[in-house]
Amino acid sequence: MGQKRWLSLLAIFACLLFVACGRVLKLKSDDGQPVYNHTLAITLVQYTSAVYMSDLTKLYTWTCERCNGLTKGFQVIEIIVDVEHCLQAYVGVAKDLNAIIIAFRGTQEHSIQNWVSDLFWKQLDLNYPDMPDAMVHHGFYSAYHNTTVRPAVLDAVKRAKKFHGANLNIMVTGHSMGGAMASFCGLDLVVNEGEENVQVMTFGQPRIGNSAFASYYNMLVPNTFRIIHDHDIVPHLPPYYRIFPQKTYHHFPTEVWVKELSILNIVIIGVETVCDNSGEDPTCSRSVRGSSISDHLMYFGVELMGETWRQCNIVRSPEMDSYSRKDSKGNIFLSRTVPSTEVIETNTPSKTGISSL
Ligand SMILES: *[C@@H]1O[C@H](CO)[C@@H](O)[C@H](O)[C@H]1NC(C)=O
Numbered sequence: 001m002g003q004k005r006w007l008s009l010l011a012i013f014a015c016l017l018f019v020a021c022g023r024v025l026k027l028k029s030d031d032g033q034p035v036y037n038h039t040l041a042i043t044l045v046q047y048t049s050a051v052y053m054s055d056l057t058k059l060y061t062w063t064c065e066r067c068n069g070l071t072k073g074f075q076v077i078e079i080i081v082d083v084e085h086c087l088q089a090y091v092g093v094a095k096d097l098n099a100i101i102i103a104f105r106g107t108q109e110h111s112i113q114n115w116v117s118d119l120f121w122k123q124l125d126l127n128y129p130d131m132p133d134a135m136v137h138h139g140f141y142s143a144y145h146n147t148t149v150r151p152a153v154l155d156a157v158k159r160a161k162k163f164h165g166a167n168l169n170i171m172v173t174g175h176s177m178g179g180a181m182a183s184f185c186g187l188d189l190v191v192n193e194g195e196e197n198v199q200v201m202t203f204g205q206p207r208i209g210n211s212a213f214a215s216y217y218n219m220l221v222p223n224t225f226r227i228i229h230d231h232d233i234v235p236h237l238p239p240y241y242r243i244f245p246q247k248t249y250h251h252f253p254t255e256v257w258v259k260e261l262s263i264l265n266i267v268i269i270g271v272e273t274v275c276d277n278s279g280e281d282p283t284c285s286r287s288v289r290g291s292s293i294s295d296h297l298m299y300f301g302v303e304l305m306g307e308t309w310r311q312c313n314i315v316r317s318p319e320m321d322s323y324s325r326k327d328s329k330g331n332i333f334l335s336r337t338v339p340s341t342e343v344i345e346t347n348t349p350s351k352t353g354i355s356s357l
């Protein structure tokens, strides 16, 4: 009896919280700020989960075990496996979202613990080009900018637009290290490619730059949400030192903190808080000592890791040869270079190049 009363009280409490959140969101939309969309978040987390799959054929044909649910009907345009640096990403089109999706995989090192410990010592050691005072971490920057990933992603975006129309939105997503890459990609698309409808949503990403960088980023890619799951350790790294404001890493906005409400060790509900526009809201994830690796590997109940922790585990099939190529360094690209038949049937071709934006 007692437990039942507890649960109904809890349910009422949860409802009140959601009403409260709903009000916050509405206020935000009134002043023209981007609005956090929970449905989109649980859709993009599934796209982010799929990029960890190692069977490239099943990923390409979107038949992998994680290629389902809210991502059904997705069409892959390009899969990039940078074998040299152990990176994986894909680009494709989600018609139901009217969007190009770009997803980046997180680290696949043998030990996530080691990767996380290394994060403590990452330096702000690179000036972001053409942004005075903006500093970032060289390694995160290079993973996107100085590998085979960037040219392949940008080329695939152009192909996606050619096949499916130039007015598609672009949604960039990734988890962990992949979230860092997604942020650099989103910024790159705006700054260097002149893209206008870019939004970024990352899951458990580390800090990547200083506060000057965060300001530029926020100005250029305002439609960005960084989701943080409860006590996930990675968003707390590299550390934020309040006493060295000029030297410290600083997240860009907007954080969405998903805190779990549990009773008797049973998770009842995830309460989402859309945090302030500072990037370092002290009442959100920073209000707890984030030290959990398991919270890092699961977002909205979706697993964000590979099937195994093995350096760049890749499953190739013989039939892959017809649509894949390898460069001289052994990096692998699976490319759709002509629109699929389904696209030809349903898309009215517009050869004029005039899009009604
Ligand atoms: C939220 O995103 C979903 C797609 O995931 C979309 O269908 C829906 O219209 C969006 N809601 C708002 C309020 O924009």
Ligand SMILES: *[C@@H]1O[C@H](CO)[C@@H](O)[C@H](O)[C@H]1NC(C)=O
Binding pocket: 142, 146
């Ligand atoms: C890019 O990578 C190459 C080789 O991997 C390296 O020599 C070069 O210094 C890197 N450039 C930057 C800007 O990081």
